[in-house]
Amino acid sequence: MRFVVMILFWLSSAVALAAAPLSRAEVEGFIIPPYALGDPVNDQGVWSLLNSGGAEAGYVFETGPLAPLPGFSGAPIDMLVMLDLEGRFIEVRLISHNEPIFVSGLGEAPFRKFLEQYRGLSINTLMVVGVPYGEGAGGNGVTYLDGVQKATASVRIAHESILAATLAVAREKMQGVHSAPPAHPDPDHDEALDWAALVEQGIARNLKVSNAEVDGAFAGTVWADDDAEAAADPEGTFLDLWLVDIGPPSIARAVLDDEAEAELARFLRLSPDAEPLLVIEAGRHGLVTADFVRNTAPDLLGAMQDGLPMELRDADMIFATEPDVPEGVAMILRVDRRLGFDPARDWDLQVKALRAHGMFQPEIGSATFTLTHATPERFFVRAEVAAALPAWLEALRGRMWDLVALVLALPVLLLALGPGMDRLAGHPQFGAIRLAVLAGVTGFIGWWGQGQLSIVTPLAVLRTALEGGSFAYLLYDPFSLVIWVVAILGFVLWGRGLFCGWLCPFGALQEFAHKLGRLFRLPVWEPSARWDGRLKGLKYVLLAGLVATVFVAPDRVDAVAEVEPFKTAITTYFLRDAVFVIYAAFWLILGTITFKGFCRWVCPLGALMAIGGLLRGRDWIARRAECGSPCHLCKVRCKYGAIAADGKVGYSECFQCLDCVTIHNDAQTCVPLVLAARGRRLAAKAEAGA
Template identity: 70%
Template sequence: MLRIIAGIFLFLFPSPWASAEPLDRAGIAALIQPPYALGDPVNDKGVWTLLNSGGAPAGFAFETQELAPLPGFSGAPINLFVMLDGEGRFLKVSLISQNEPIFVSGLGEAPFRRFLEQYAGLSINQPMTIGSPYGKAGAGSELTYLDGVTKATASVRIAHDSLMAATLQVAREKMQGISVGPPAWPDPDHAEALDWQALVDQGLAGHLRITNAQADAAFQGTTWADDDPEAKADAAGNYLDLWLVDLGPPSIARAVLDADGLAALARLHHLSPDEEPLLVIDTARHGLVSPEFVRNTAPDRLSAEQDGLPVALKDADLTFGTLPGVPQGVAMILRVDRRLGFDPTRDWRLKVQAVRLHGVFQAAPGSVDFPLTHHTDARFYKRAEATTPISPWREALRNRAGDMVALAVYLVVLMAALLGAVRWTASHPAFPWARRGAQALTLGFVGWWGQGQLSIVTPLAVLRTAMDGGSYAYLLYDPFSLLIWAAAIAGFVLVGRGFFCGWLCPFGALQEFAHALGRSLHLPRWEPSAIWDHRLKWVKYIALAGLVATVLISPDDIDTAVEVEPFKTAITTFFVRDWYYVAYAGLWLALGLFTYKGFCRYMCPLGALMAIGGLLRMRQWIPRRMECGSPCQLCRVRCPYGAISAKGKIEYSECFQCLDCVTIHDDAKTCVPLVLAAKGRKLAGTAR
C-alpha cells in the first residue's frame, strides 16, 4: 500500500534530491584528530590518506555516505567520518550528518555521538554487534557488544552496518594484507604428546642462529663495521641463538613450560583470551632486549610483521620456568592480539634488531635486522566459519523474538475477535472491560515497551525512497513496527482504517484514557456541532497534503513538519523532550479530557492516510436495519466519532471500530426496533 502511494507521487513529481557531495579537503581536515594530519585523496568517494606526525602514511580517513549509503528511517543515509590506522583499528568515528527522526528532535544527537565513541580502539577484525534491551551476549560469546541507544536501536544498527560496510570496502581495496576473515584460535580439545625434540623436528620451534661473523658481515661497509670487538675476537661464537615457540596451543605449552609456567599462562589466557603467547629464548649474547627495556611494554629489540603489515608485540610480564631439555638463556613470553588480524597458522616474521654504537661521546647508533619466518601447524587451531552478516531482518527479529511472538499472539487474538467474530465480540458482556484491557496493552506493550507507534514518517520515507530509486531495506530494521503495518494494511481490506486507529494506535489509546479520566472527574464534555465536525475532519487531509508537499518541495524541513504528530513525544520518548514538544502533546491530551480523541478525528495525518488506505475495504461489515436512520437515530447519537450519518449510513473512513453500534444493533434491550418488536409493535420493513 505504501509503495503504491509512493509510486503515484513518483509518477507525478520528479525527485528533488541529489546525493550529497563529499566534504572538500578543508571539511575533512577539520575532522582529523591530532597528532594525525590529512594526506592526499585516494579516490573521488571521500577516501583520503591519513598521515602520522612524521608525515608518513598511517591509515585512511573517509566518509561512509559515498561508500555505503544505506538509507535510514528518513530515507537519507547516515554519514559518518572514520579514521582508520594501518592495522585496521578505528582511531575515531564521528557524525557528519543524519536525519533520523529519533535523533533530530527526539532524543537529540548526544546519545548517538556517545554511541559512536565506542568504536575507538576496536579493530575491523573483531566481530561486533549492537546490544539492546531485547538481547544480550550469551556465555562464551566471541562477539563484541556495543551499547545501543534505547528507543533508537534500529537507527544505530543502520549506522553500524553502514560504518562496517564502508570500512571493510576501504580495507579490502586499500589496505592489502589485512585479514578480515575469522581468526584462528588454539583448539583446547586438541591433545598431542610432545616434547622439546618433537617441537624441533616438526618445525614447531623456530630457530635462528647468527654467528659473530655473520653479524660482522651484516655491518660490513658501514660506519659500525668495527664497533663490536667481541665479535671479531670470537668469529665462530654465537651472537644470536634464538628459539621461537607459539605457546597458544595447550599441547605445545605443556611440552615447554613447567607447572608454574603453565599456571602463569592460564592466568594470562583468563585475563586476555584474545592474545597469542609467544615464547622467545636467546642462549647467546644478544639478550633479546636492551638494558633500558621496561616490562609489560613492547620489546625494543624485537618486532614482527605479517602480510607486510606490522604485528604489535607486547611483553606478557610473566614469571615462568621451562622443562628439562628446553634451551636455557634469556627468555620472555610476548603476546599478540589475534583480533587485530594476526594468524599464527600462516607465515609471519619475527625481526631481531642488532644494534651497534659508534663513537665515545654521543655515540651514534646503527642497526640491522635478522628475520625468522615462522608459523604453527593448523592442526593445533580451530577457525570459525567465515562470519556472514545476517540480514537486518533476521538480526532485528532475533533481538526481539520474544516481543514479536507476544505481538503476533496479540494480533491474532484481535483479528479473530474483531475481524472474524465481530458480532459475538460486541455482544459479549465482558466486551467493555476487554476493550479497556486491549487499550492498555496497546499503550503499554505496543507503544511504550515495544516502540510500535506507527508514524507518518514511515510512509513519507517510503515516498522519498521511491523518488530517489533507493532501497527499502531500512524497513526491515524494525520488524515489530513492520508487523503492525502488515496488520493495519490487512485491516484496510477487511474493515477499513478502524482496526489500526481503534485498536493498535498507542496514542489513540492514550487519548481514550484521557477522555475516560475526564468523565470520571465529571469534567464538561465539549463536542463541535455536526457542521463543524464535518469541516474539522478535513484538517487531517490538509495536514497530510502539507507533509507530502514538504517532501516534494522542501525535504530538508520534513523533520520539523512531522512534529505535527505528538507520537514521538508521548510514546517514543515518554515525554522526555524539550518543553515545547511536551506542551504540544500535553495540549492534545488535555483537550481529550473534554473532546473525544480530537487529534485522531481532526488533525492526525497518519489517520488521513489510513482513511485513504481504508478505501480498499471490500465489505460493509457493520450490520444495519431498514429502521437505522429513519426513524431510529440511537447509533448515530451514541457514535463518539460521528461516523454515522443522519440517514444511518456508516462513514467507514471515520469509523474507528469501537463496535458500539454493533453492540446496540444486537442488544434486544437497547436497539429501538428490537425493543418495539418485543412489545408487539413491529415496524414496517425487514432487516437488511
C-alpha cells in the same frame, strides 16, 4: 483523494540525491589531537590519518558514502570513524542523521554517548548492541555495547553502518585485519619431530643469500662497490638464516634442549600471548647491529602480515639447541598475537642488508630480503568465538517476551472484531471491555513497547524505494513491525478502523480524555456537519505535504512529521521541549470537549489508513432499509460523523467502535426493531380482541 493522487503522480518523477562526502575542511573539524588529516584515499570520503610526527597512523572515513544503510527516516546515519593501522577505533563521531527519536525526542546526547563506547575496541572483536543473553554469555569473547532506551533500533542501524564501513576500509586498505581468531599453540598436540622432519615439512625454513645476490640488490646505486668482501667472493654466503616457530610444544622439543625448553615454558606462562620465533643466522650478515639493545626490536629484522607491520621483539633468553640444529648466531624473538598476528597463516620475515657509503657521516643504504613462513594449522587451536547474529535477529531476541505477549493478544483482538463482532458489541460490559483494551494499548503497546505507529515509517519506505535502498531497517523494530502487519491486515479487511479505533495509543489517550471530560461534566463542542466535513479534508492535505517533502526536502521529513504528537505523548512520555508538550497537550485538552479531534481532522497516518476504506473487501457493518429513512439514530450517536444522512457508513472515517453495531442488534434500542416489535404487539392485541 484525487488531489493527493495527482500530487503523488507528479512527484514520482523526482530523483533523490545522495549527500556528497565532507570536504577537507569539514573533516578536519572532527579530527582530535594529536592526529592530523592526511591525503584523500578515494572519492568515497576515506582519508589517511597522520600522527604528530606526520607518519601514517590509520584512516579516517565517513560511514554514509561507504555504508548508506537507511535509518527510520529513510536517510542514512552518517558518522566519522578514526581507525588506527591495527584496526582499533580511535574515535567515532556523529556527523548527521534524521533519526526521529533523536532529532526532537531524546536529543543527540544519548546517541553521542553510545558512540563513545567504540574507543579502543578492535574490529577483530565481536561487538553486539545489547546485554549478555543466557548462561555464560559474558565469557564468549563478545563485547556488548549499551544501547539507548527507546532508541535501540536506531543505534543498531548506526552500529551496522559503522561495522560495514569499517570492514570495507579494512578489506581494501588493511587486508587481513578482520580475520579469524588468532591461532594459539595447542598444548595437547604431541608429535615426535626432529630437525630433519621440521625441514622436510617446511616447518623450519631457510633463507640463503649469496654475496653475488647482495651485490645485485645494490647494483646501480652509490653502494654498489661498498662491500669488498662480497666482490672478492661472489659465491660466498652472505646470509644463511633459519626460521622456526617454537610456540607449539612439539616443535620446541625438537629444537631446544631440556633446560631451554623449560625456560621457554616459564617465559610463555608470563607472556601467554607471545608467539616465540627462533632465528639462526650462519652467514656473515648477522641478526642485529652493534647498536642493538636486548629486549628491544631487532634493528635488521622485521615482520609483515597481510600488508601490515608486526612488531618483533627480543625475548631476552639465553638458550641452547639440540645437536642436529644448525649452528650460528641465534635469537628467540616474540610477536604479540593480540595485535592480530596469526602464526598459522603466511607472514613475511624481512631481513635488511645495510651498506655505508663514505668515510665521514656515511650515507646508509639498505636492501631487503624476505622469507615467507607459516606453521601448519595442526599445531594450533583457535578460540571459539560466538558468531554474530544478524541485527534483526538480535532485535527479535531482545524483545522476545514482549513479542510473545503481542502475538498472543493480537489474534484474540482480530477474532473479536471479526467473527465475534456481533457477540462483542452485544456484551453487557462492552463499554468496559473496550476501555480495558484501550488501556492495554496505551500502556503495553505505547509506553512500554514503544509500538506507536507513525507516518514517518511509510514515508521512510517511500524514500527507500525511490533511492533503491534496503528495507532491512524495518526488521530492527520487530515489535512495531508486528503491529504494522496487523494494521495492514485490518486496512484491507475493515479500512482504518482496526488501527485508528483499537491499536493507536494516542487515539486511546484522546478517548480517555473525552471520558474524563464527561466525568467532570464539561461542555461538548462539535463543529457543524459542514465544517466537520471540511476539517476532515485537512488530514489529506497534510499527508500530501508530507509526501511532497520526501521528494523536495527529504532531510526535513522528521521536522514536518512533528504534526503528529505521538513522539511527545507516547515515545518520550512528554519529556520534551515545551513547544512539543504544549502541542500534544492541546489535542488532549481539546479531546475533553471534542471527541478525538486530532484523529478525525489532522492525523496524516489516519489519512493514509483511510484509503483502506476504499479498498476494503466488503461492507462489514450491517444496515437495514430503514437506516437513514426514517431512522437516524446511528447517525446521531456516531461520534466520528462516519454515517451519512442516508444511513450509509463512510468507511474512510469509521473507527470500528462498534457503537452502531450494538444499536443495530439491540431490539430495545434499534428504532426499526422497536417499531416492528410494537407492530407485532398491536397485531396480537387486535387478533386477541377479535
